[in-house]
Amino acid sequence: MSDRLKGKGIRCGLFVLGLLLYAEPALAVQHHGGAEGLISHQIGHILFTLGMAFLLFRVYQDRKRGAGWFEFKGFLWCIILWNIMTFTGHWLDELTSPASFTIVNQHPVAFTINNLQDALFYFTRLDHLLLLPALFFLLKALQKWGKA
Amino acid sequence: MTISWVPVELTDSIGSILALYLAVACLIQARLWFKNKHDDIFRHYIILLTTAITIFAASRSIGHLVKQVLLLSGQNHIWQHLSPFSGGINTATFIAICTIGIYYQSVEKIHRQIEYYHHHLEDMVTRRTAALEDEITERKQIQQSLSEEKEQLAVTLRSIGDGVITTDTAGQVVLINKVAEQLTVWRHEEAAGRSIIDIFKIVDAHDRTPLENPVTRVLSLSRIVAMANNTVLIAKDGAEYNIADSGAPIYGQDSNIIGVVLVFRDVTAEKRLHAEMMKNEKLESVGVLAGGIAHDFNNILMAIMGNLSLTRHILDSQDRVYPLIKAAEKAAIRAKDLAQQLLTFSRGGDPVRQTAAIGEVIRESADFALHGSQIKCQYRIPDDLWLVHIDKGQMSQVIQNLIINARQAMDDSGSISISCENITDLAAEKFPPLAADRKYIKISTTDSGPGIPAKSIAKIFDPYFTTKEMGNGLGLAITNSIIAKHEGFIRVASSPEETVFTIYLPVAEPRSNGQAGAQSTLPCYPDATAHGKILVMDDEEMIRQVTYTMLRLLGYQVVLAADGRKALKLYLEASQTDAPIDAMIMDLTVPGGMGGKEAAAEALRLDPAAKILVSSGYSNDPIITNYRQYGFCGSLIKPYKIMDLHKALTAIITPQSAATPN
Structure with missing residues (x-):
């Protein structure tokens, strides 16, 4: 790519970023505030899950075996579960009462579990427990493929 | 919690x-x-x-x-x-x-x-x-x-003896085979794509009117058409051929006509052959007629010549009638030769050869052929010309044919020269057919005529080839045949100024010379000193009578019979007596009775020692030519003279064998 084109790309990118940072509500266009952000994000999780699930289906269908494939399947399973977990977490976040949090200096320090939903919410907040193994599996799979 | x-x-x-x-x-x-x-x-x-x-x-x-x-x-x-x-x-x-x-x-x-x-x-x-x-x-x-099929088709087309031309429906030539190329003188490359009318020009042989092209007829009638018999094809170079042909439509896979095929052949030779056959039939008829006349004429001549020779024998040579008789005898001999020619013409056959000097034959024949003409003939015939073994009658015919041809070519004016020479250097002649181990004489006839066209010169010895409107094309063919039968050769060289025919004849063997010598020593007028009893069988009364007279004059006893059966009876009867028959002269042909051939066979069966001479006017009859094969001791060609009779009998009857002295 020529320098001239690169310069144009950078200028366009900065212009778009500026628009995003200083965006003000405008009546002329649709407003995307409120629950739309969450719904969009949840759709993103669903798409992510479907994407990984389909890939997992293909891996099983193609009977992929050999170095790295076990780890890759572990990655897929973990990332799918992670998506479900975080999807659930986002959903429960909206349902959980702010009173359940003990706030000290505007900072939560404790959480009161009144029911199973609260318990599930607390658990979903520990999503890294699935995300880290998923990434670890992906790394191991890539390492094994690299060696193979 | x-x-x-x-x-x-x-x-x-x-x-x-x-x-x-x-x-x-x-x-x-x-x-x-x-x-x-x-x-x-x-x-x-x-x-x-x-x-x-x-x-x-x-x-x-x-x-x-x-x-x-x-x-x-x-x-x-x-x-x-x-x-x-x-x-x-x-x-x-x-x-x-x-x-x-x-x-x-x-x-x-x-x-x-x-x-x-x-x-x-x-x-x-x-x-x-x-x-x-x-x-x-x-x-x-x-x-x-496909290629093989095409090749096969091409080879087949090339191999076909007939001309083949195919056209499309527009009448344009698509294919033309080798024979068609030769007949039309159009090469395939030139003809392809051209109209058939340009390539295949045909006219009526009789009135020369252009005929409808068969391709057009096939296309209009959609069926096979045949051409009339009198179709003449005019080639590109103007040559004309009588042709027989037919045209047929070529059908495509959809049964539509996609072209026309013409098949034709040159029937010029066929037509000529047919004409020649017709001519031959005519000649044969004429030959039969001529032969019959010649045979009877020969018998009459036998009586004339016999009586003339007897008269000349009886007369004193100083008698004033004697030269007249001699002239009449000479004329009769010429008539005999003519009769012989007629017989030769009518019957063909091998020459009856004798050792002779050919110079006289040449002079007499050429003079005879030029009789009444303004043409001068010069002879250069050396006295020491070697003798040749020839049939004088046939050789005379050869010379006459050449001279008559020359006379006709020169329109009765100009000159002819005939020269003879002994060939001492064969190599100088540059004529390959000559056998190196034989001697030859060369006879050349040169005329001052306009010459023979180059295109005709190779064909002049072919039977029925003639450039003359009234010619039968047999003269030079017979000439060539006669020379070949004499183991000789003939060649021709021609230019616009002159034409030279050269004849090479082998020289007679030494024994022939001996015989010739012996002939020359025979007396001209034999005395009546011969002994023996001779039976003469001939169906002609006048021949029996003249032969009887000759034999009596020679001193023989004579018994006469009109046919073979009577002759056999007389021979058997005589054999039972003290005066058996010493020799028989038997006519070969006896109409309605036993001929000489059958009678001789029967006589030899009864008496293997029987001495028989065969007599006939047909000098070239196979029995005369090869008489020994049939049991005869010699032959006599009618008409014969007393000297001929004397020589023939002397050769078979020795004085010791003659039972009855005169």
Whole structure:
């Protein structure tokens, strides 16, 4: 790519970023505030899950075996579960009462579990427990493929 | 139950750092793996996936860490501004990962197909090559068979003895075979594409009116048409051929006419042959007539010549009538020769040869042929010309034919020279047929005529070839045949100033010379000193009478019989007495009775020692020519003179064998 084109790309990118940072509500266009952000994000999780699930289906269908494939399947399973977990977490976040949090200096320090939903919410907040193994599996799979 | 929120924050913070670390590690590892194989679509996908995950991890981890810091530092409102960006990026990466997955599926499917083709390309190429080879082989076989068929067709067309021309429906020539090329004098390259009317010009042989082209007729009638018998094809060079031909439509697969095929053949030779056959039949008829007349004429001549020779014998040579009788005898001899020629013409056959000097024969024959003409003939015949073994009558015919031809060619004016010479240097003659171990004489006739056209000179000895309107084309053919039967050769050289016929004749063997010598020593007028009893069998009364007189004059006793059966009876009766018959002279042909051949066979069966002479006017009859094969001791050609009779009998009856002295 020529320098001239690169310069144009950078200028366009900065212009778009500026628009995003200083965006003000405008009546002329649709407003995307409120629950739309969450719904969009949840759709993103669903798409992510479907994407990984389909890939997992293909891996099983193609009977992929050999170095790295076990780890890759572990990655897929973990990332799918992670998506479900975080999807659930986002959903429960909206349902959980702010009173359940003990706030000290505007900072939560404790959480009161009144029911199973609260318990599930607390658990979903520990999503890294699935995300880290998923990434670890992906790394191991890539390492094994690299060696193979 | 209240539970501390610290584990959540710790997990979030530490997890974010570790997730970021692992994501980056994955990206690095993926890039390393990708570097090993750029063309692997799955690696492409993993690169995109790890990139998206790294972006997600970075966004999420940094976002969470920033969030923790801001919340702990009481900057909550800042986080409220940043949070949508972090969440938006995360959402975008989720969608991107899904999109990458979908994209990967599509690309992977295409990639697999490409991989399949890539890995199976060789097989596919091999299979396709094999299929192509089969196809090519099949095509080659088809082409080969087509080529063979075409070649076969071409060879067949070339081999056909008839001319073949095919045209399209517009009458334009498509194909013309070799024979057609020769007859029309149009080469295939020239004729192809031209109108058949230009190539195939035909006219009526009688009135020369142009005839309708058969191609036009075939196309208009849509059926086979045959041409009239009197069709003449005019070739490009103007040559004309009598042809027989037919045209037929060529039908295509859809049964429509797609062209016309013309088949024709040159029947010029056939027509000529037919004409020659007709001419031969006429000649044969004339020959039979001439032969019959000549035979009777010969018998009459026998009586005339016999009586003339007897009269000349009786007369004193000083008698004033004697020269007249001699002249009459000479004329009778010429008449005899003419009769012999007629007989030769009518019957053909081998020459009855005798050793003779040919000079006199040449002079007499040439003078006879030039009788009444203004043409002067010069002779250069040396006295020491070697003797030859010839049939005088046939050789006379040869000379007469040559001279008559020359006379006609010169329109009765000009000069002819005839020269004879002994060939002492064969090599100088440059004439290959001459046998090196034999001697030859050369007879040359040179006329001052306009010469023979070059195109005719090779054919002049062919039977029935003639340039004269009234000629029968037999003269030179008979001449050539006679010379060949005399083991000689004839050749011709012609220019616009003169034509030279040269005849080579082998010289007579020494014994022949001896015989000739012996002939010359015989007395001209034999005395009546012969002894013996001779039976003469002839159906002609006048011949019996003249022969009787001759024999009596020679001193023989004579018994006469009109046919073979009577002769046999007389011979048997005489054999029972003291005066048996010493020799018999038997006529070969006895109409309605036993002829000489049968009578001789019977006589020899009864008496193998019987001495018989065969007598006939047909000098070239096979029995006369080869008389020994039939049991005869000698032959007498009618009309014979007393001297001929004397020589013939003297040769078979010795004085000791003669039973009855006169």
